Amino acid sequence: MPSAIVHRIARGALLLGGAALLSAVPPSVSASAATTPVAVTVNAPAGLAVVPGAALGVNDAVWDAQLGTTAVSDLLDAAGVQMIRYPGGSYADIYHWRDNTAPGGYVAPDTDFDTFMASVQRIGAEPMIIANYGTGTPEEAAGWVRYARDKDYPARFWTIGNENYGNGHYGSAWEADDHADKSPAAYAQGVVDYAEAMRAADPDIKIGAVLTMPGNWPDGLVAEGDAGTWNQEVLTRAGAAIDFVDVHWYPAETTAAATLAKTGQLDDAMHLLREQIDRYAGPHADRIKISMTETNVDVGRNTQPGALFLADTYSELLENGVFTVHWWNVHNGMGEVSTVAGQTDYADYGMLSSGNCQSDGTVCEPPLNTPFPAYRALGMMSSFVRPGDQLIGAGADDPLVAAHAARRPDGDLAVLLINRDPDRERSVTLDYRGWTPGSGTPTVATLGNGDTAVHTATAGTATAQTLPPYSLTLLTVHPATAPTGAPHAPGQPTATAVTDHAATFTWAAAGAGGHPIAKYEVYRNDGGVSEQLGETPGTSFTAGNLRPGTRYTVTVVARDAAGRASWSSPPLTFTTGTPATSACTVRLTDTNDWGNGFVGSIDITNNDGEALPGWTLAFTWPTPWQSVDSGWNATWAQSGRTVRVTGTGLGADQTVTVGFVGSYSGPNVLPAAFTLNGTVCTTG
Structure with a gap:
């Protein structure tokens, strides 16, 4: 059973088990390195997402007796909480809203929907509501929507179920599901049915479907009888019925240092998720947004690692256009107590203390509702990212x-x-x-x-x-010069005529400020580093000298006749192709995936008119957490992220198939470019 699943099964009870370890600086970081000034680059032309109005979220649960109390509402308001999810993780799939019950679970008094909505409105936040897919019906969910509309509650966002891939279909069952068919195809049909019934009650609501986080179980798995992975099946069958997708992320690491390093995988995870949406969700897939409604850590939940992780994770996800990020949980309960970086950690998923004690009474949490560091980090985030900021x-x-x-x-x-x-x-x-x-x-x-x-x-x-x-x-x-009169930002660029080495970008013109627009500057961005690809007086630009099979992020800045620059446009991310014709063609297929490894098959075709007595195929893994474990039908070697496969005797117009076992510990972004004896190949 994947370790990420262990704590997910435990969530939903007030008392949780867990472990926390003291983290240390990785051995590669020397004392002298720590005294060298760190160079930080802040790159204004590298525009990312604009901060949405519901960016900062948390979870509430019907088993939490503090849900809706004035004390908790005031604390969440002070932290700048903008969205609250209800009725609480896996409980959502056993919860019945009409009578505020959850058969098989515990529901605290005064946690009903009206109490929750009163708290949300007191805070000035927006609700994210989970409709019961596991043991409910479309009619029950539609009744909930109708009730919210009739009460004039501002309930726009509704997710169909919670972590429904955990229903046993892939071998692990922590999520309630009474349906005989537990496949992703059946869930997708359920989403369509729920969406139809719920929109009949209120056509203005937004419907979300549950997906798996790329690089996390069961991402990549195809169960017996399925036509594809969970995400592929759900998006293909229900993409036209949804407005957003919902994912969860709990890095399953045993040290704080390893956990904090995991945030470096979020760019690739979000890239893969967006790519899946665009590939499988059908026409107008770009309208589908992404929410992250649960995240937390296994080490240092109530100490500084939890705070650092929250700030880094919320920031990374918002930069990638996620419209809301939610911490699990407001209250949760004490687990196994330990010391992390000199501070007592109670292994409590809550950002506020539950005030409970160990069974023998020897160790108690701080008084009820005492903020833990993650709460304070959320408050700092509300000062950092304000709606409308870029x-x-x-x-x-x-x-x-x-x-x-x-x-x-x-x-x-x-x-x-x-x-x-x-x-x-x-x-x-x-x-x-x-x-x-x-x-x-x-x-x-x-x-x-x-x-x-x-x-x-x-x-x-x-x-x-x-x-x-x-x-x-x-x-x-503060800026050296006030931005009064600066031009407005250009529109998000689109890419056309994308080849292996070039692409043409087009964007909507920027509105002028105090002076006419003189030109547009086009930038290739990589975090804190930018390269200006060129400039033009018009709203289209063709960039050359690009690398085959490479992901690029491009932004556009308008500059007026007085030299003042606009905000950056929203970013465009695209991947160049490979040559339309080449002396070689390569086709890589993921033939069997088990969530942290896969079997890869590579077909190599010699399109040249002459045989190759010896050949070397080369490619580079896109991330540092991917590797080749073993290979066959050729000699395999990996140095750093570069893989070389050597063989003999590849005749003219002949195809040879080689294979390998690959490992990955994060999003599995497959390589997009290959060379054969130094020639860039066409990919099939």
Whole structure:
């Protein structure tokens, strides 16, 4: 059973088991490296997503007696919570809203839908409601929608079920499901039926379907009798009926250091998920949004790792266009107590203390509703990402420092810096690209290891800061020149005529500010690094000298006759192809996948008129967590991320098939470009 499933089965009870270990700086990080200033780049031309109105979310559960209390509502309001999910994870698939019951589970008094909605409205947040797929019916869900409409509740977002791939179809069963057919095809048909019934009650609601997170079980698995993976089947059959997809992410790591490093996989995971939506969901798939309604950690939930993970994960997901991210949970209960980075950790999934004790009474949590560090990190996030801000690229040259940045409508920049080193502070220098900071001392908010509150002061400069060990630091920097009269942002570019080496980008014109638009600048972006591909007075540009089979992210900035630059356009991400014709053709197929490994089959065709007495096929894994374990029908070798496959005797117009067993510990992004004896091949 995958380790990620173990704690998912446990969730839903107030008392949870778990383990927490003291993390250490990876051995590769030396003491001298920790004293070298970290270079952080904040890259204004590298525009990312605009912060939505429901970005910051949490989960509430009907077994939580504190749900809806004024004390909790006030705390969530103070943290800036914008969306709350109900009625609580796996409980959603046994919960019946009319009588506020969950057969086989516990429902606390005063946790009914009306109480929940009163709390949501007191906070000023928006609800995310889970309709009971496992033991409910479309008619029951439609009645819930109708009731919410008749009460004039602002209930727009409805997900059909929770983690329904955990219904036993793939061998692990923690999610209730009374349907005889538990396949993804049956769930997809259920989504269609629920959506039809629920929209008949209120045509303005948004319907979400449950998908698996790329790189997490059961992603990649195809069960007996299925035509594809869970995501492929659900999107193909129900894509036209949904408005968003919902995923969960719990990195199953045994150390805090490994857990915090996992956030580096989110860009690729979201890329794969978006790619699946676009490939399988049919026409107008680009309208389908993504929500992440559960995330948390196995190590350091109530200590600083939980806070650092929350800030980094929320930031990464929002940068990738996820419209809401939710922490599991408001309250949850004590698990196995340990010490993490010198602080007591109660292994409690809640961001507020449940105030309970171990069975022998020897160890108790802090008083009820005492905030844990994750709560304080959420409060810092509400100061960092405000609705309407544009997130922009940022990066650091130290793997233990993460950087995120947001551009505000008033011209300010907010920069969030995360020091993942539990033992050493970091001196940081900040370099701003496409934006000039003013000379004043910035306002700096800091949450350090063991802090019981966020500390705010004016400190350092816009270009130099010191990050305490295991800390979150948020600085707000004013621009050197007010942005009055600057042009508006151009529209999101689209790509046409994409080949192995070129692409043409087109975008909607920017609105002029105080002066006419003089030109548009086109940038290729990679986090904190940008390369200007060119500029043009028009709204179309063709870029050449691109690499085959490579993922690119492109943005456009308008500049007016006075030299003032606009905000960046929304980003475009695309992948170049391979040559239309070549002396070789390669076809890679994932023939059998088990969630952390797969069997790959590669067909290599010699299109040349002459035989090859010896040949070498080469490709590069897109990520550092992929590798070849073994191979056959050729000699296989891997150095770094580059794989070389050598063989003999490939005749003219002949095809040879080679195979391998590959491993991966994150999103499995397959290579898109191959060379044979140095020639770039066409991919079939």
